[in-house]
Amino acid sequence: MKKTAFIILSVIVLNSFFLQTALAQEKSIAQKVDSVLKLMTLDEKVGQLNQYNDDWTATGPMTIDTNKVRQIQSGKVGALLNCMGTERTRKWQKVAMQSRLKIPLIFGQDVIHGYKTTFPIPLAEACSWDLDAIELSARVSATEASASGINWTFAPMVDIARDPRWGRIMEGAGEDPCLASKIAYARVKGFQGQKLGETNSVMACAKHFAAYGAAIGGRDYNSVDMSEKLLWETYLPPFKAAVDADVATFMDSFNDINGVPSTGNKYLQRDILKGKWEFGGFVVSDWGSIGEMINHGTVKNGYEAAYSAITAGCDMDMESRSYTNNLAQLIKDGKVPVALVDDAVKRILTKKFELGLFDDPFRFCDPEREQRELNNPDHPVAARDVARKSIVLLKNQNHLLPLSKNTRTIAFIGPLVKAVNQNKGFWDVDVPGIDSSYVVSQWDGLQHKISNKVKLLYAKGCSIDGDNKDGFTEAVNVAKQADVVILSIGERRDMTGEAKSRSNINIPGVQEDLLKALLATGKPIVVLINAGRPLVFNYTADNAPAILYTWWLGSEAGNAIADVLFGDYNPSAKLPVTFPLSVGQIPIYYAHFNTGRPALNDNNRFYTSSYNDLSIYPKFEFGYGLSYTTFQYSNLQMSKKKMYSNDQIKVSVTITNTGKYDGEEIVQLYLHDVVGSVARPVEELKDFRKVKLAAGQSETIKFIIDLEKLSFYNQQLQWVAEPGKFDLLIGASSRDIRLKDSFELVE
Secondary structure, three states, X not given: OHHHHHHHHHHHHHHHHHHXXXXXXXXXXXXXXXXXXXXXXXXXXXXXXXXXXXXXXXXOOOOOOOOHHHHHHOOOOOEEEOOOOHXXXXXXXXXXXXXXXXXXXXXXXXXXXXXXXXXXXXXXXXXXXXXXXXXXXXXXXXXXXXXXXXOEEOOOEOOOOOOOOOHHHHHOOOOXXXXXXXXXXXXXXXXXXXXXXXXXXXEOEEEEEOOHHHOHHHOOOXXXXXXXXXXXXXXXXXXXXXXXOOOOEEEEOOOEEOOEEHHHOHHHXXXXXXXXXXXXXXXXXXXXXXXXXXXXXXXXXXXXXXXXXXXXOOOEEEOOOHHHHHHHHHHHOOOOOHHHHHHHHHHHHHHHHHOOOOOXXXXXXXXXXXHHHHOOOHHHHHHHHHHHXXXXXXXXXXXXXXXXXXXXXXXXXXXXXXXXXXXXXXXXXXXXXXXXXXXXXXXXXXXXXXXXXXXXXXXXXXXXXXXXXXXXXXXXXXXXXXXXXXXXXXXXXXXXXXXXXXXXXXXXXXXXXHHHHHHOOOOOEEEEEEOOOOOEOHHHXXXXXXXXXXXXXXXXXXXXXXXXXXXXXXXXXXXXXXXXXXXXXXXXXXXXXXXXXXXXXXXXXXXXXXXXXXXXXXXXXXXXXXXXXXXXXXXXXXXXXXXXXXXXXXXXXXXXXXXXXXXXXXEEEEEEEOOOOOXXXXXXXXXXXXXXXXXXXXEEEEEEEOHHHHOXXXXXXXXXXXXXXXXXXXXXXXXXXXXXXXXXXXX
């Protein structure tokens, strides 16, 4: 007994020691920040709130600066972006060290899905539903970026997106707040590692705050008009998850919400983010978004724009020059209290201290570490694994896949077969001094996989876009010589991304016509669809025997695709976003309301909420994805049928691999609140598990239903769970529900 008491006392003492140590360190940084702040002139304070683009490349409208060096020497710049490599960052940091107070610069970069080692685009990674893999992707990216002098990534993008016309859908995690929140948390943890200040860690940046993914018509930079309830229930949760993960920074969005530009939105930044959520990091504008409030029509000049942004809570101005040109004058005119500027400066200086830049401004400028990490052999291995986990098997008629390694002749046809950089997708990083030789094309990936006994034939067939069919004849002749045809089609990588909104999201050009010509040969055909967004491809979906949605998979794309084609990896990915049947269905998402006249099926659509000329169903629903094996769901059990508010229900279900291949299944749990004070969605994802099972193996999957999973925002924006009946739905997708039950929440 005494020994137990001693152990308990020791644990308490140790915990107290660690807590006091942490508080002491926090206090020490706060004291250091205050000490620096007291030494700063007003111009130097404003300078810390100013971020410039380097002279190399730009990710927005460029502003030409001929005296950038002089401004940094004068302490009038706090951060640079688009500055990469230890040599380059060291050069600029040396300039900063010539300033009076020698306050170091932060170097930011859009490391969205990899640095040198390029991982799948974020929307593709979200298809894995594999939080460990997603965190690993961000961890590798942070390791390489930090080794190249970068301290800060403008990622993750956590915008919910339900309109595939919006080009930036490729940067996020799809349409669902539950899945997107878990992914946001994982990505922040991956980028930031154990703590800021480690040399393999970068500051993460949750963007774009907020609701940018709901731009009207899917048009980039467009306005957003939504209710407070929708904002809180659907669009804010991933941002809150990022705060819970201790994200270092936030970025404002370009859009206005209900007429108020996000960059000048006090409700978002001060009331919610820094107030209710107690966010302690700093907020940066998006590129030029402070100055762009003039275009929105809410301010008339840069003076008013700077006033609007700083009072709303935007701490750093990216590239608009609004702060550096106007903020000091606003303070002198008595329009802006100096305390607001001091708060913003403190937030930025705190991060610079946490990064260790005051102790050693050049700690991220080690060229030996840069070379070592950019050539780390573990990184391509990780990229290959994440890439194959991101490939979605949409169709596999007559078990055409996986292909036999004894196939004698394979025709590999299409405009993307031998493409190299296309595989990297939008928002890849052009690392200085690095060519694209490390990127594995689909052609090379297949060549690595097959034996010398397999004959591999090639024809381009056509271009990605345009109407030229001159290559069809060659492609058909090549196909006729083969036992199986693999057709690689889709978008160019620059067709999806920022400023890449499209009203037509069909497969471009004559690529589907090429498929028609190849199908006429009677040969079995596997179609690879390379894209950054959900496309409309009804002819392909209805007629191709097998389809793999390969997205843009990064530098290991070719190897990952070959692994899946030949069954060395059994595809397990599930869609994180609904694929529409046509553009006319958009926006379409699974968690919709029933309405007073719900359309229950395609046979009964008149006088219901539906289109007379379209199915009520999407082409592929949220959560959809096939495997080379099959899974049986059985034995649904609940610990109780009535739950009190301080209680929980334990749910279990048995999953059995009933096929002949080992495989992974993503088991999805949905709930439906049958009657509420406001209408509730027909179903909502509340949890999921990814389970790996050998052929014939069974495993019991367990879930917990608690009050949090039953809660929603009522008309008063209160987070409540109302008593009543709930439907429990467990399945392989939002439409493929295998098991059902119900329970009651009682007062």
